[in-house]
Amino acid sequence: MSEQNGTSEHQEHAHHIVGPLVYVVILIALLIGTALTVWASFIDLGFWNPIIALAIATTKATLVVLFFMHVWYSSKLTKLTVGAGIFMFLTLVSLTLMDYISRAWGSW
Amino acid sequence: MSDTIVSLPDQSTARIPKMNYLTKENGILSWLLTGDHKRIAILYLISLSFFFFIGGSLAGLIRLELLTPQADLMATDTYNKVFTMHGVIMIFFFLVPSVPATLGNFLIPMMIGAKDLALPKINLLSWYLYVIGGILAIYTMAAGGVDTGWTFTTPLSTHYVNTNVLTTGLAVFIAGFSSIFTGLNFIVTIHKMRCPGMTWFRLPLFVWAHYAASILMVLATPVVAITIVLVALERTMGIGVFDPTKGGDPILFQHLFWFYSHPAVYIMILPGMGVISETISTFSRKRVFGYTAVAFSSVAIAVFGFFVWAHHMFIMGISNYAVLVFSLLTMMVAVPSAIKIFNWTFTLYKGSITFETPMLYTFGFMGLFTIGGLTGVFLGASGTDIHLTETYFIVAHFHFVMVGGMLMAFLAGIHFWWPKITGRMYPEKISQLAAVVTFIGFNFTFFPQFILGILGMPRRYAAYPPEFQILNVFSTAGATILGVGYLLPVLYLTWSLKYGAIAGNNPWQATGLEWQTQSPPLTENFAQMPIMDHEAYDYEWLENQERKEKEVASAG
Amino acid sequence: MPDSPAIHHEAAENAHAEHPAYLRHHFESTDQQADAAGFAMWLFLVTEVMFFGGLFTAYLIYRNWYYPAFVAGSHQLNVFWGTLNTVVLISSSFTMAMGVWCAETRRRRGLVLCLIFTFILGLGFLGIKTIEYREKIEKHHVPGFHYSLQSFTNPASDPEIFNEYHDKPLAPDMAVHTELYFSLYFLMTGMHALHMIIGIGILGFMIFRARAGDYTNGHVTFVENFGLYWHFVDVIWIYLFALLYLISRHGT
Numbered sequence: 001m002s003e004q005n006g007t008s009e010h011q012e013h014a015h016h017i018v019g020p021l022v023y024v025v026i027l028i029a030l031l032i033g034t035a036l037t038v039w040a041s042f043i044d045l046g047f048w049n050p051i052i053a054l055a056i057a058t059t060k061a062t063l064v065v066l067f068f069m070h071v072w073y074s075s076k077l078t079k080l081t082v083g084a085g086i087f088m089f090l091t092l093v094s095l096t097l098m099d100y101i102s103r104a105w106g107s108w
Numbered sequence: 109m110s111d112t113i114v115s116l117p118d119q120s121t122a123r124i125p126k127m128n129y130l131t132k133e134n135g136i137l138s139w140l141l142t143g144d145h146k147r148i149a150i151l152y153l154i155s156l157s158f159f160f161f162i163g164g165s166l167a168g169l170i171r172l173e174l175l176t177p178q179a180d181l182m183a184t185d186t187y188n189k190v191f192t193m194h195g196v197i198m199i200f201f202f203l204v205p206s207v208p209a210t211l212g213n214f215l216i217p218m219m220i221g222a223k224d225l226a227l228p229k230i231n232l233l234s235w236y237l238y239v240i241g242g243i244l245a246i247y248t249m250a251a252g253g254v255d256t257g258w259t260f261t262t263p264l265s266t267h268y269v270n271t272n273v274l275t276t277g278l279a280v281f282i283a284g285f286s287s288i289f290t291g292l293n294f295i296v297t298i299h300k301m302r303c304p305g306m307t308w309f310r311l312p313l314f315v316w317a318h319y320a321a322s323i324l325m326v327l328a329t330p331v332v333a334i335t336i337v338l339v340a341l342e343r344t345m346g347i348g349v350f351d352p353t354k355g356g357d358p359i360l361f362q363h364l365f366w367f368y369s370h371p372a373v374y375i376m377i378l379p380g381m382g383v384i385s386e387t388i389s390t391f392s393r394k395r396v397f398g399y400t401a402v403a404f405s406s407v408a409i410a411v412f413g414f415f416v417w418a419h420h421m422f423i424m425g426i427s428n429y430a431v432l433v434f435s436l437l438t439m440m441v442a443v444p445s446a447i448k449i450f451n452w453t454f455t456l457y458k459g460s461i462t463f464e465t466p467m468l469y470t471f472g473f474m475g476l477f478t479i480g481g482l483t484g485v486f487l488g489a490s491g492t493d494i495h496l497t498e499t500y501f502i503v504a505h506f507h508f509v510m511v512g513g514m515l516m517a518f519l520a521g522i523h524f525w526w527p528k529i530t531g532r533m534y535p536e537k538i539s540q541l542a543a544v545v546t547f548i549g550f551n552f553t554f555f556p557q558f559i560l561g562i563l564g565m566p567r568r569y570a571a572y573p574p575e576f577q578i579l580n581v582f583s584t585a586g587a588t589i590l591g592v593g594y595l596l597p598v599l600y601l602t603w604s605l606k607y608g609a610i611a612g613n614n615p616w617q618a619t620g621l622e623w624q625t626q627s628p629p630l631t632e633n634f635a636q637m638p639i640m641d642h643e644a645y646d647y648e649w650l651e652n653q654e655r656k657e658k659e660v661a662s663a664g
Numbered sequence: 665m666p667d668s669p670a671i672h673h674e675a676a677e678n679a680h681a682e683h684p685a686y687l688r689h690h691f692e693s694t695d696q697q698a699d700a701a702g703f704a705m706w707l708f709l710v711t712e713v714m715f716f717g718g719l720f721t722a723y724l725i726y727r728n729w730y731y732p733a734f735v736a737g738s739h740q741l742n743v744f745w746g747t748l749n750t751v752v753l754i755s756s757s758f759t760m761a762m763g764v765w766c767a768e769t770r771r772r773r774g775l776v777l778c779l780i781f782t783f784i785l786g787l788g789f790l791g792i793k794t795i796e797y798r799e800k801i802e803k804h805h806v807p808g809f810h811y812s813l814q815s816f817t818n819p820a821s822d823p824e825i826f827n828e829y830h831d832k833p834l835a836p837d838m839a840v841h842t843e844l845y846f847s848l849y850f851l852m853t854g855m856h857a858l859h860m861i862i863g864i865g866i867l868g869f870m871i872f873r874a875r876a877g878d879y880t881n882g883h884v885t886f887v888e889n890f891g892l893y894w895h896f897v898d899v900i901w902i903y904l905f906a907l908l909y910l911i912s913r914h915g916t
Contacts, residue, residue, distance in 0.1 A: 017768045018761075027758040031751065038747050041910040050911035057906035060754075061899045068761045068895045077299060078706055085710035088327045089717045091414055095433075096363045096721050099418065100728065102429035217690075224690035226700040292707045300700040301690075330711045334718035338851075345808040347847035349722055355730060355841045364718050637692070 016073045026067045033060045111462045113393065114615050116533065122610040124531040128628040143228030144631055149214035150529070151235050156210060157598070159201040159242055162249075166194035168591065171553075171584040177577050179570035187570035188255035189271070193248070195258030196276060200283045201242050203514060204372060207379035208290055208325075209238070211521045212318045214529060216294060218622035218629065219312050221303025221638040226296040227289075234289040241283035248275045257568060259369070262350040262361040266342040273343060277336040284329045284336075287375070291325025294318055303621075305640035309403070312620055312644055313396055316403040317382025320410035324371040324378075328414070332368035335361065359425050366417040374413040376510060377477075378406060380517030381448055384470055387520050388452050390618040391467035392459025395645035398451040405444035412441040422493050431490045438488035445481055449474065464616075465536060468543035469520035476512025476550065480505055483558065498568075501561025507554045516546070519597065526601065527615045531627045532608030538600050546593030552586025619650050686883050698885050705889040709896045712859075716900055719855065723848045723907060730841035732834055735915035736816045737845030738908065739829045740805060742796065746909040749792045750901065756785035757898040764891045767874075767884040775887070776874045779867060782894070786864045793857055800846070807847045813839045831915070852904055859897050866890060 037056040041049065066072040071082055116122070129146045139147055169190050173181040182190070213231065217224050225231050248254060254276045256265040265273050298319050302311070339361065341347050348354030350361045389396045396402055418426055418434040426434075452474060461467070483505040486492045496502065527533050556579040561567075565576045572580070614623040625634055642649040684694060691697040727734045763778030803822075804812035815822040816839040819831040834842075870890060873879065879887045 017765065020762060020765060023758055023761045023765070027754065030754045030757075034747065034750050034754065037906065037910060038743065041743070041913045044914040046914075049914055053906040053910040057902050060902050064757060064895050064899050064902070068757050068898075069892055077703065081703070081706045081710060084323075084327070085713045088414065088710075089713050089720075092331065092367055092714070092717050093721050093724060095415065095418075096360075096367075097724060097728075098433065099359075099363065099426045099430035100725050102427040104427070222690065226690075227704060228688075228690065230704075288711055292704060292711075295707055296700050296704045300696060300703060326707055326711055327714055330715035331718050334715050338718070338722070341847075341851070347807055347851070348844050349726075349847060355726075355844055357725070357729075360722060360725060364721070632689075 018067070018070055018073060022067055026063050029063055030060050033063075111460075112464060112536075113391070113460075113462050113617055114464065114533070114536075115612075115617050116609055116615055117612040119609055122612060124610060124628070125626045127630065128531070128626065129631045130628055132631045141232070143224065143232060145213050145217055145225045145228065145231060146529075146629065146631075148231050148235050149210050152205060152209040152213065152238070155235075155239055155242065156202060156206060159197055159245075160594075162246070163194055163197040163202055164591070164594065166190050166197070168587065170194060171587040173570055174572075174580045175577075175584050177572050177574045182570070184570045185255060186253075188257070188568070189253030191568060192254050192257050193245075196254075196280065197245060199258060199372070199376075200280050201238070201245060203376040203510060204283075204287055205238060205290070206376075206514070206518050207383060207521060208294070208318060208321060208375075209234070211314075211383065211518075211525060212294065212379055213290075215525065215622055216297060216315060216318060217301070218625070218633050219315050219620060220298065220301060220306055221621050221634065221640060222297065222301040223632045223634070225293045226301055227293050230289050230293055234286045234293070237282050237286035237289070241279045241281075241286065244275055244279035244282065248272045248279060251275065259365065260339060260361075261365075262339065262342070262358040263352065266339055266350055274340055277340055281333055281336045284333050287325050288329045291322035291329075294322040295326065298322075303638050303640055307640075309400065310640055310642075310644050311403075312382075313385035313399065313402050313406070314379075314382035316406045317378045317385065320406040321375050321378040323407075323410050324375045324413065328368045328371035328375070331364055332372075335364040335368070338364070359421070362421050362424055363418065366420045367414075370417040370420065371410075371413045373506075373509070374409055377514050378409060380473070380514040380521075381406070383517045383521035383524070384452060384473055386618075386620070387466045387470045387524050388455050389645045390524070390616050391464060391470065392456050392461050393647055394455055394459035395643075395647065396451065397454035397457075398447075399644065402448055402451050405447045408444040409441065412437070412444065416441050416488075419488055419490075419493070422490050423497055435488060435490040435493075439485070442481065442485055442488065449478055449481075463540070465534070465539040465543055466520045466524040468540055468547075469516045469523065472543065472547045472550075473513055473516040473520065476508050476516065476547075480508025480510075480513055483508065496561055498566055499561035500557040500565045500567055503567050504554050504557035504561060507557070512550055512554070519543070519546070522597070522601070524616070525622075526604070527611030528622055528627045528629070530605060530608070531611055532604050533611045533615060534597075534604045534608060535600050538596065542593050542596035542600070545589060545596070549586050549589030549591070549593050553583050553590050554586070556580070556582045556586075617650065617654075619645050619647060684882070694883075701885045701889060702892075705892050709892060712896060716852075716855065719848070719852050720903070720907075723852065726841075726844055726848065727912075730838065730844065732915065733816070733838050733841035734845045735912040736819075736831055736834055736839075737842045737849070738912035739825055739831060739915075740800075740803070740815065741849075741909050742799070743909055743913070745792050745796050746905055749789055750905050752785050752789045752792065753898050753901050756782045756789070757895050759785065760891050760894045764884070764888055767879045767887040770880045770882075772874065772877050772880040775880060776871060779871045779874055783864060783867045783871065786860060786867065790857060790860060790864070793853065800850075805842075805846050806850070807843045811843050811846075813842065816842050829913075829915075849908055852908070856897065856900055856904060859900075863890075863894055863897055 033056050037053055040052050040056070045052065065082065071078055129144055132144075139151065142148060142151075169182075170187070173179070173187055173190075175181075179187060213225070251272050254269070254271045254273055256269055256271070256273060260273065260277070298311075298315060338347075338349055342350050342356075346354070348356045350356045350358050352358060385396050385402060416434055416438045418430055419438045422431050422435070483501070487496060487502065487505060523534060523539060560576055560579050560583075563576065565572050611627050613626055615627075616623070621634075621638055621640070622629075624638070687694050688697060691700070759778045759781040763775050763782060766772075766774035766778055800806055801809075803815065804810050805815070813836065815825065816834045817836055819826045819829075819833055825831070867890075870879075870887065874887075
């Protein structure tokens with residue numbers, strides 16, 4: 001029966017229950033991250049402001065995805081699916097932006 | 109042409125199996141509330157055929173208008189509406205769902221040894237969304253149509269037309285979700301419901317092709333959904349995102365639109381390629397050459413297909429750098445398609461080829477898709493594209509790949525699996541005739557359009573210079589022949605439902621799990637869960653099984 | 665025998681051994697069913713990523729084109745409310761994750777409590793959003809509805825914002841692009857809020873089912889998969905908060 005679908009899913013979520021301790025730690029990390037990003041936004045760091053804000057946002061999002069959404073404990077297939085979604089989003093944004101950045105007209 | 113691989117049971121004693129998915133339950137509700145993937149496939153087939161004939165009639169009107177250089181059959185506004193609705197209906201309500209929603213729905217669970225798709229209710233929802241979208245599209249036609257072209261380019265569609273852009277957009281939005289749910293269902297099913305022994309590399313290539321197309325459906329369609337939302341808001345509230353007078357960029361619309369619409373063409377063609385893999389193997393009695401290459405090239409087409417969308421925008425105002433990058437990427441995407449054509453051709457080499465109707469359509473596909481694909485290379489090269497874009501060359505190119513390619517593959521598949529779906533064979537002679545008529549009609553219709561394009565006739569014009577008339581007349585004459593070619597199957601396939609020969613389990617002596625069970629199949633597909641213990645397209649295994657069966661029959 | 669003897673048949677002895685009521689007939693086991701449902705939910709979330717992706721693309725492009733206008737527009741957003749909303753949503757993700765744990769460990773009352781907290785926090789988020797939107801309406805910063813350029817061509821007329829940022833006045837032809845900023849603001853936060861509303865609706869339904877014990881009998885799939893949806897909505901907000909509220913606080 002384990003060959004049911006041709007792959008063996010050892011780290012199946014149903015068998016690994018993520019406990020409250022992990023969630024509390026992640027919650028605290030997210031709240032610290034929020035405080036950090038708001039504090040950083042009050043300081044004028046020039047072009048670093050967007051970079052820091054997005055870096056912290058990505059860290060927070062990663063924590064939510066990995067631990068609240070259990071991707072850390074999930075199968076390779078789930079991880080691949082998440083990766084594919086992110087990759088496709090980045091493709092849309094970057095190839096479109098590539099056009100706009102390289103135009104000689106239209107920017108202020 | 110006298111050879112045939114068709115092997116039917118003794119017609120005097122053969123009967124359609126009493127218990128099958130068609131007889132399991134009766135009444136209209138058992139169809140409208142079904143979860144059975146096979147019944148849903150039939151529902152799709154009926155509604156798809158309906159939309160195909162509407163779209164085809166619109167094509168007939170286009171060709172009639174183009175018989176004369178003047179815009180004399182209809183007003184130019186009306187002509188704009190006719191070609192727009194032709195495009196919208198043919199693309200969103202015929203081509204995108206055609207093979208996946210009918211043959212894919214019917215066959216994928218059977219090919220992988222499952223009882224149904226993973227999410228039967230979502231499957232039914234997909235059909236209802238399709239029907240609702242379709243009804244909206246018909247309402248749009250009744251309410252005066254839309255005349256922007258199926259590409260809804262801004263700012264024309266957002267500011268300068270007073271036709272039914274919103275309802276058409278809504279129809280496409282809803283149909284898009286139908287497509288997303290179908291693709292989602294296929295991906296989950298193929299990953300999670302293969303029977304024991306059915307490893308990835310034992311799957312029929314039909315399944316691989318649908319898997320690749322499903323990835324495209326899931327990842328690309330949402331972008332056109334948000335694009336339609338933006339167009340609707342721009343049109344109703346003037347948010348300015350595509351409006352140059354408010355600082356918006358109309359090209360942004362095109363980026364977002366083509367981000368879906370280019371992968372959409374691969375959504376349309378990949379399932380057809382899946383059909384071709386099956387038919388070319390069966391009618392050459394030979395396993396597909398280079399199975400792994402064909403499987404991986406399906407996925408490669410899907411992945412690379414995401415990176416090339418701006419080749420529809422070379423003349424629209426994107427930067428020269430972007431033109432360069434997208435032209436280069438477009439050259440790359442041609443490679444996996446070519447690999448498939450090579451592999452299919454090598455499948456034919458030293459095979460035992462017979463010319464039943466599905467094989468005739470398959471040969472048609474091979475030739476016409478190759479021509480269409482090669483002309484795509486001319487268009488991918490930005491230097492030549494500048495001259496050929498927005499002319500009839502483009503129209504010919506996409507009709508060669510979509511009609512000469514995809515529609516032929518669809519017909520090949522319908523004929524190939526008709527015995528499995530209905531339990532009856534279609535009449536061979538008239539169907540072969542229809543295939544030849546279609547091929548001839550197609551070439552007469554669309555080959556002149558390549559020449560017209562090179563000579564400079566623009567697309568989407570009701571009136572044209574008189575020197576183009578002769579080629580247009582050829583094209584319309586061909587369209588008439590093509591119409592006959594498409595009408596014949598409707599007639600004889602319907603006839604076969606009552607009078608066709610009883611097909612038996614495996615009239616084509618094909619490999620594949622779907623052929624190892626009764627025709628029409630049981631609702632649960634297999635009496636018991638099959639176990640896959642041989643490679644795909646294993647004709648030796650099939651011969652062994654048939655030999656064993658004969659031994660058992662003669663011993664018992 | 666309808667199937668040809670060519671295919672092997674698995675012995676049918678374990679076909680009806682364990683057959684919970686919620687196991688659908690086309691699945692062989694509850695594991696397979698749960699697996700498939702979870703994977704389907706992830707695929708749906710991927711479509712949502714691409715759906716929002718178009719909006720993020722538009723925002724990034726226009727922020728690059730009309731930077732001063734987008735900075736001025738961003739200054740109109742209240743970082744206090746935005747931060748509070750972020751904290752509220754992160755907390756609701758925590759309570760939702762705890763709810764999933766309760767379902768998995770069959771704690772019926774715990775699950776109901778967690779779902780109720782998530783529901784309340786979700787409503788709280790929408791309440792704060794309403795406060796923010798009302799402010800925009802009062803200041804005539806809603807595109808298409810008597811949109812006013814006053815705050816941007818004459819920042820001193822908006823003392824609250826002016827005291828914090830001391831923005832220079834924008835030229836009128838740049839100031840008009842603030843309307844584009846607010847279009848994207850309402851689009852992105854509105855689309856996000858719509859997803860929240862749908863989520864809260866489903867939460868309400870779930871609270872009733874949870875009280876009846878429907879999710880604490882081993883069949884946790886619905887709660888689990890809804891949790892994925894809820895966390896996804898949180899992730900979108902994390903990025904919206906950064907992009908709309910935080911990155912443009914210091915203009916040129």
